[in-house]
Amino acid sequence: APVRRGAPGPRRTGSQPGALSPAGQRLADKSAKRRRRGWIVLTIVVVLAVLAGVVGWAFGPGPWGNVRIPEVAGKSVSQARQLLEAQGLRTAAATASRFDAVVTRGQVSTTKPAAAREVRKGTSVQIVVSDGPRMITLPAIVGQPVSTVTAALDDDFQLQDDRYEFSADAPKDTVIAATGVGTDGQTVDLAQVPEYGERGPVTLTVSLGPVPDVRGKTVADASTTLESVGLTLGEQTQRYDDSVPKGQVISAEAEGSPVVQGSAVNVVVSRGPTPITLPNVAGKTIDEATATLENLGLEVSVPECTNLLCRIGDWKSVLPVSSTDPVQGTTVHRGDTITLRYDL
Template sequence: MSTNAATDPMIGRMIDQRYRVRSRIARGGMATVYLATDVRLERRVAIKIMHGHLADDQAFRERFIQEARSAARLSHPNLVGVYDQGAEDDTAYIVMEYIPGITLRDLLQEHHALTPEQATDILRAVLAGLASAHRAGIVHRDLKPENVLLADDGRIKLGDFGLARATTANTATGAALLGTIAYLSPELVTRGAADSRSDIYALGIMLYEMLTGEQPYKGDQPMQIAYQHANDTVPLPSAAVDGVPPELDDLVAWATARNPDDRPRDAREMLDHMAGNQQRATGQYRTAVLRPENATAILPSGGGGAGSGAGAPASPPATDATAVIPRDRATDPGRPARGRNAPPGPRRTGSQPGALSPAAQRLADLSGKRRKRGWAALAIVVVLALVAAGIAFWFGPGPGGNVRIPAVAGKSVSQARQLLEAQGLHTASKTGTRFDAVVAKGQVSATEPAAAREVRKGTAVRIVVSNGPRMIALPAIVGQPLSTVTAALDDDFELQDDRYQFSADAPEDTVIAATGRGADGERLDLSTVKAYGETGPVTLTVSLGPVPDLAGKTVEQATAALDDVGLVLGAQSEEYDESVPQGQIVSASVQDSPVVRGSTVDVVVSKGPTPIVIPEDGVVGATINEATATLRGLGLQVSVPDCTNILCGFYDWKSKLPVTGTDPGVGATVHRGDTVTLAYDQ
């Protein structure tokens, strides 16, 4: 992408002697977000660094710092935390909590639409975080799926308070509307004013999109979508897809009411309403977000305890403790106790061979029992050891063990299958597809479950193949003001550093060309295509206006005019010119194409009119007509005194009489347009 993560000068840089930048995560309209290491606290953080070309724009700097202040005032498990803020070398930055995972937009692109339970789960978590912001008097004003982060460990967080403002600052935004057009409330479109109810409207649009997989309003131009927000009623999700519960239809209708007074007044009211409807859950199960970890749990419907559901066991749940009842070592349950007064057993008489005395017999019996118990215990230990070894083998290197799914993104499908099967995993026969702005079309984009997840051996893994970047319709670019084009492209594409050149056909700050990168990696003229891949690099060529007109200026005046626009006065040559006074510029030319700042402009300076020496040949001795023709051919005017001889009236005397001299005389220097008087004998 011309300037991509691999060549980003920020990679590897140490900021404020504390934050080591590791890699680039994302790029937005105001800033780029990097993964960094806080070397002081030895933890990973996300650091947002404002674009360098915005450093001189005070409005952007204030908005950037406002984001840090707004977010730093909030502390909630469902909000991205802000750790630090500062500036270095005129570059402002914000240090935030790093959330490894995906965005809600990524989830929607992968699954298209979510189940009502999943949508409710995510909405409740976002409302919890937003309620904390509304309680602190902060309106987000830019709610969209890109700003909802779904962490790998199940947490759901709301971030990017770059457009946040205090709820008392409800004035119009001026010439441009802030926020993404697809989620703007009617009052933002018509009046440019926003409060907490504007956030609720955006959440209603997000809920509709989660349930249906698409936004309610579509159009070729942003203003068409804005018009629908201002004048139409958002349709019910159940009209687009089946299986949406009436409760969620009502929630979308309530949140997206065109009149702000008909919506929930803030996120807390909407969250409390959802909590009141918890018992009327959608489907057989309901989804709950458990705080503070925000883990998702699927609970039986009905709201009862463990034993209140249909078919639930009546007995209490088993505990982890097991009671052990000790055996009375003094009593053998297998035979009656022999007390001190118990009758003795039969005696063996000494006459019987090998006969034992009663006391010896009792000792022999006791020893035998102990040996049997020892062998039994040993057998139990051996069996338990074998069972433990078998279990360890099964759940270790054996078929029942756990393995981590290898990373196969960017590889071919066959390579991915080999890597997965080498880990003891099965690959699903059918592959999925999704748009991917990074991985080339036809290569593996991801796996389901995701890479690095720990699963049982033998688990079926589905390979998801990249369809390449999602193609997005391009707006009008060439001939449009730079600010308009930048605003239209910045959300969907990666804008590179603009190129500037002089153009005689376009006013200053007008886009005269746009280039991207084709599928073959070659330069692509975006004015020749109607759609372009999402997050693709875009380089805009911007007009600096025409090269200053230097004709008629002195060299000093021309030098000053060129300096003002970044051009340099080059070679100077001189020539005679009949119409331009001496010392003024006759013409200018530039060798570079295109003409950019730093190009040199060569000039031709006038030496005044061309000098002419009055010749003798063709003048003196020639007839008056011949001399007149010669001098006029040199650009001179000719004056002939009238003939006073009476004979001149009887013949063509100018064609007969010879010229005897001139005034000025022969050899004199004159200039084009000067008058020469001829002398002749009458």
């Protein structure tokens, strides 16, 4: 039997060679439609993808995209323009201005719209230049209670930590000085200017009152008094003093200027009256001896003369001293009494 090489294909009809049967022709037509439909779908997909890419580019990095306005505060106007235009933004030809307590006069304060806002590329942005801080008239400061000054300044300025120092001229808790910082960075005495920039730093110096007077106190009492106000007892020196008892403070002086808490106060402590070696006045008249001893700060006592001869003339001007009590060479002090002896 002959070998079959494959399944029989569609039966051809008619007299033309290669003509398909009706069923085969329908199958071929369906296949051709599917191919045409596939190409159409593919073409649509490609076109849509291209359109999506173009739209994405146009609204992304392209000319219709959104950008965030960069931060240009503190820059010069020319620098700000460069930064804005580099983002695809336009800068308005005319700038605006406003007071700014932070940004230096002449530099960019902000933009309209403000930094970080998202806008379309090509948006016009206006640069706002700083006029520096708004100047505010200062109230009375020096000599006023610190609580009053603080309340008056707190809303408009930046109050720094107060400084405290002792002052003999200002009561405790009153302001004795106020300083700020000028546009050139230099310290400004706010007691010497009528106005000062808004939000500028202000440092108040407040009085702690006078340094306590420790004269006449013992060293221990003086140390306790000074420590109670934050001062310390410094160097102690001694000297003779005829009016201040031994062991008491004659004078005190604080180290440094200004005097602040933690400063040392040096004291001079009395060693008592100045010692005097009693000189020899024997042989001098009573008047001469009296003058010599009184010039040394000593008191002089002369026993009353009861002799009849003493009633004749000025006996003290002629009668010589025979001895003293205490005797010559004895250590005495100012104010001590020396008794003069004499013989008739």
